[in-house]
Amino acid sequence: MRLTYSPEVEAFRAEFSAWLDANLPDEAATAVRPRSSADIPEWSRSFQRRMFDDGWLVPGYPPEFGGRNADLYEQAVFWEELGRRRITQSFNPQGLGIVSASIITFGTGEQKHRWAVPIMRAERTAALGMSEPGAGSDLAGLSTRAVLDGDRFIVNGQKVWTSGAHHADVLLAFVRTDPDVPKHKGISALIIETDTPGLVRRPFRDITRPDPDFNEVFFDDVEVPRENLVGELNDGWRVCTGSLAHEREMLWILWSQGLDRMLDDMLEQLNDGAGAGAAGDPVVLDGLGSSIMDSWALRLLGQRQLARSRRGLHVADQSLLKLLGSEAQQKLSLLMLEALGPAGLDRTVPPDAQSPYESDRAALSWADRYFFTFAGTISGGTSEIHRNIIAERVLGQPR
Amino acid sequence: MEFEFTEDQLELQRAVRDILDAEAPPELARAVADGESDGAELWGTLAGLEWPAMALPADAGGLGFGWVELAIVLEELGRHAAPGPFVATVTQFAPLVLEAAGPEDAAVLLSDVAAGRTTGTVAVDEGAGTWDPAGVQATTRRDGDHLVLSGTKHYVVDGATADEIAAVVRLDGEVRVVLVPGSSVQPVEVMPIDPGVRHSTVSLDGVRVPADRLLGRGDATRATRRALEESVAAIAAITLGACQQIFDIINAHAKERIQFGVPIGSFQAVKHKLADMYRDIERARVLVYYAALTLAEDHPDRTLAASMAKAAAGEAQRRCVQDGLQLAGGIGYTWEHDLHLFLRRAKVGELHFGSASHHRRRVARLFLQSGAA
Ligand SMILES: Cc1cc2nc3c(=O)[nH]c(=O)nc-3n(C[C@H](O)[C@H](O)[C@H](O)COP(=O)(O)OP(=O)(O)OC[C@H]3O[C@@H](n4cnc5c(N)ncnc54)[C@H](O)[C@@H]3O)c2cc1C
Numbered sequence: 001m002r003l004t005y006s007p008e009v010e011a012f013r014a015e016f017s018a019w020l021d022a023n024l025p026d027e028a029a030t031a032v033r034p035r036s037s038a039d040i041p042e043w044s045r046s047f048q049r050r051m052f053d054d055g056w057l058v059p060g061y062p063p064e065f066g067g068r069n070a071d072l073y074e075q076a077v078f079w080e081e082l083g084r085r086r087i088t089q090s091f092n093p094q095g096l097g098i099v100s101a102s103i104i105t106f107g108t109g110e111q112k113h114r115w116a117v118p119i120m121r122a123e124r125t126a127a128l129g130m131s132e133p134g135a136g137s138d139l140a141g142l143s144t145r146a147v148l149d150g151d152r153f154i155v156n157g158q159k160v161w162t163s164g165a166h167h168a169d170v171l172l173a174f175v176r177t178d179p180d181v182p183k184h185k186g187i188s189a190l191i192i193e194t195d196t197p198g199l200v201r202r203p204f205r206d207i208t209r210p211d212p213d214f215n216e217v218f219f220d221d222v223e224v225p226r227e228n229l230v231g232e233l234n235d236g237w238r239v240c241t242g243s244l245a246h247e248r249e250m251l252w253i254l255w256s257q258g259l260d261r262m263l264d265d266m267l268e269q270l271n272d273g274a275g276a277g278a279a280g281d282p283v284v285l286d287g288l289g290s291s292i293m294d295s296w297a298l299r300l301l302g303q304r305q306l307a308r309s310r311r312g313l314h315v316a317d318q319s320l321l322k323l324l325g326s327e328a329q330q331k332l333s334l335l336m337l338e339a340l341g342p343a344g345l346d347r348t349v350p351p352d353a354q355s356p357y358e359s360d361r362a363a364l365s366w367a368d369r370y371f372f373t374f375a376g377t378i379s380g381g382t383s384e385i386h387r388n389i390i391a392e393r394v395l396g397q398p399r
Numbered sequence: 400m401e402f403e404f405t406e407d408q409l410e411l412q413r414a415v416r417d418i419l420d421a422e423a424p425p426e427l428a429r430a431v432a433d434g435e436s437d438g439a440e441l442w443g444t445l446a447g448l449e450w451p452a453m454a455l456p457a458d459a460g461g462l463g464f465g466w467v468e469l470a471i472v473l474e475e476l477g478r479h480a481a482p483g484p485f486v487a488t489v490t491q492f493a494p495l496v497l498e499a500a501g502p503e504d505a506a507v508l509l510s511d512v513a514a515g516r517t518t519g520t521v522a523v524d525e526g527a528g529t530w531d532p533a534g535v536q537a538t539t540r541r542d543g544d545h546l547v548l549s550g551t552k553h554y555v556v557d558g559a560t561a562d563e564i565a566a567v568v569r570l571d572g573e574v575r576v577v578l579v580p581g582s583s584v585q586p587v588e589v590m591p592i593d594p595g596v597r598h599s600t601v602s603l604d605g606v607r608v609p610a611d612r613l614l615g616r617g618d619a620t621r622a623t624r625r626a627l628e629e630s631v632a633a634i635a636a637i638t639l640g641a642c643q644q645i646f647d648i649i650n651a652h653a654k655e656r657i658q659f660g661v662p663i664g665s666f667q668a669v670k671h672k673l674a675d676m677y678r679d680i681e682r683a684r685v686l687v688y689y690a691a692l693t694l695a696e697d698h699p700d701r702t703l704a705a706s707m708a709k710a711a712a713g714e715a716q717r718r719c720v721q722d723g724l725q726l727a728g729g730i731g732y733t734w735e736h737d738l739h740l741f742l743r744r745a746k747v748g749e750l751h752f753g754s755a756s757h758h759r760r761r762v763a764r765l766f767l768q769s770g771a772a
Binding site for chain 1: 401402403650653654661662664665667669670671673674675677678681682685686688689692693696698707710711714756758759760761762763764766767
């Protein structure tokens with residue numbers, strides 16, 4: 001056990017840091033803000049492209065996919081630098097983190113160059129079509145139907161919650177291709193261009209922001225070429241569960257950084273802002289202490305996972321980290337909201353509290369932030385589902 | 400950063416576990432609970448294996464294994480609810496002597512401890528339950544070439560049995576550490592919830608010791624605080640071990656106990672409690688190991704890390720005792736079942752050396768002062 005990274009890893013950090021100094025867009029250029037999770041302003045597109053071209057977008061990937069074959073600790077310091085400078089890796093997180101990652105893991109060479117690379121270079125954007133009105137936690141119960149007809153699929157049905165779909169060029173949609181087998185065995189993954197006739201998107205608002213991000217997506221005899229099938233026919237469940245394989249060991253970092261971001265803001269407000277009165281309250285201190293411990297524990301559990309993974313050991317703590325991270329953010333934002341009293345209801349955002357390079361939801365009122373934490377505890381598997389997974393797969397309880 | 404045990408440390412963990420499985424089985428903890436043993440044989444065995452020396456720093460005449468190795472031992476002692484003077488001697492007495500007397504003098508003073516011939520403890524708290532040296536009011540004054548003490552110390556672990564008591568008192572207003580022979584005080588032992596960890600109220604009134612039993616020079620507030628960081632991290636490690644044992648018992652029980660025709664572990668109310676216990680234990684585990692690492696390296700985070708470890712172990716025990724006892728059903732409420740042996744050890748760990756809430760508030764204050772998480 002040791003507390004520091006090796007000199008090689010620190011050299012990697014320094015190299016990335018120097019690259020950022022030289023390449024981060026001018027603040028003045030960042031005035032145009034993203035309107036949804038698949039809307040990337042021009043300045044951000046060109047920055048993401050530069051990251052890709054210089055091998056700094058997903059350092060763990062090979063150079064042809066925007067990386068430099070970085071090892072896990074190098075990837076970790078890459079994330080630390082982004083977090084420290086409050087830079088969001090991509091304003092189209094589902095496109096980069098899930099859609100292009102799935103295509104790179106399961107797609108053909110042709111698919112990688114046609115979709116994955118343009119998505120990574122921010123030339124195109126993508127949304128993720130998993131959930132349906134009847135299939136949320138029970139994702140494998142999805143019923144959007146795709147019938148193979150010669151060299152194309154005919155798709156009918158509906159997706160919902162599809163973040164950013166109204167600004168996305170393509171969807172990665174999970175569809176039922178065989179209704180006569182057990183539910184996990186009849187699903188396929190399709191890339192669907194959103195301008196295909198018969199595909200209709202209807203954006204709707206969530207509780208945190210004026211601009212809509214959610215969409216309903218309707219499919220009415222939508223024709224999708226067979227070559228858009230990602231992975232084997234009826235093998236879509238594997239794509240669905242394996243799409244994050246590349247970044248699996250890294251996902252905790254985003255929870256950890258989100259939590260630390262909140263702690264930073266809290267520190268500022270408790271030391272001299274609206275919350276100075278609360279800083280002496282033993283109840284507030286008690287809660288704050290627990291949140292600081294959450295932050296450290298998350299970081300240490302994440303580092304343990306990296307260490308185990310590098311030794312080739314099975315890593316089993318993704319559910320634990322997701323549960324701990326998302327609920328820790330909820331706990332802390334609620335604490336701060338209550339500590340501030342009525343001041344916590346103020347929606348005005350101090351203009352300097354936010355970096356122009358990060359997503360706009362990082363700096364909101366504590367009430368809005370508290371609501372926003374439910375995006376964490378509901379999407380990506382609800383907290384209840386992750387508790388089930390821990391009990392069954394980690395602790396060995398019967399299903 | 401390589402936050403996982405090395406192969407050597409994993410090997411040590413297996414060896415320690417095997418020895419304690421053999422030498423400190425549940426029957427021993429039960430015999431202690433039944434008042435049929437005081438665990439003395441175990442101390443003899445561990446001393447024979449050089450465990451006290453192993454855990455002591457080389458500076459103090461020990462074998463100089465690091466704090467991470469000590470944490471491994473302590474966690475296993477907790478998992479076995481092991482009785483005996485190891486914990487107070489090695490993680491309370493020795494650090495305080497070392498910090499207060501300095502390495503040279505301590506090496507002489509602790510050589511008998513390293514050899515397993517002498518046991519020790521500390522007398523710090525005076526009833527507040529926080530072990531804060533700033534709150535010490537007991538005093539000593541010089542009387543020729545002797546010191547005369549007065550005051551009352553609370554929650555002195557092994558206070559009725561330890562050979563030596565390192566008492567934190569004031570001399571001319573300064574915090575100092577004085578070694579008091581256990582035989583010179585009249586301890587009143589408190590009826591313990593866990594007979595494997597006993598504490599006493601110790602009156603120092605009128606106790607006379609030779610003046611060379613005053614350790615070090617100058618105010619010992621900082622020395623005491625540093626030593627207590629080790630004691631605090633040690634109790635956290637023991638509590639973690641006790642929680643792990645409670646969890647292992649209950650996780651196995653949930654797979655075996657059939658009700659309504661199925662194992663109770665298939666009920667979601669049971670599953671979610673187990674998942675939450677697991678989460679709290681793993682959270683405490685990494686914070687305990689982090690504290691051990693900062694102590695091993697004398698890293699500036701050690702103060703923060705020790706308090707985080709203690710608070711996290713406290714949160715874990717709260718959930719594990721609550722849900723562990725509940726999920727065992729009636730069987731866990733019986734004296735015959737082993738569960739209560741570990742519930743007791745976990746609760747003692749919460750209340751000795753500052754509660755979880757006390758340490759959480761310390762963590763928050765340190766954070767607000769330092770300006771970073
Ligand atoms: C901000 C946000 C963004 C999203 N973005 C996308 C996206 O881009 N693409 C996409 O496809 N989806 C997206 N989703 C959808 C998300 O994946 C689903 O909301 C999630 O899977 C839960 O499904 P549901 O909403 O239907 O809730 P339900 O499954 O109906 O769950 C309702 C409640 O029942 C509980 N529950 C359900 N089953 C169980 C069980 N077996 N055991 C215990 N409790 C259970 C749940 O935990 C929850 O508390 C997004 C959701 C949010 C909130």
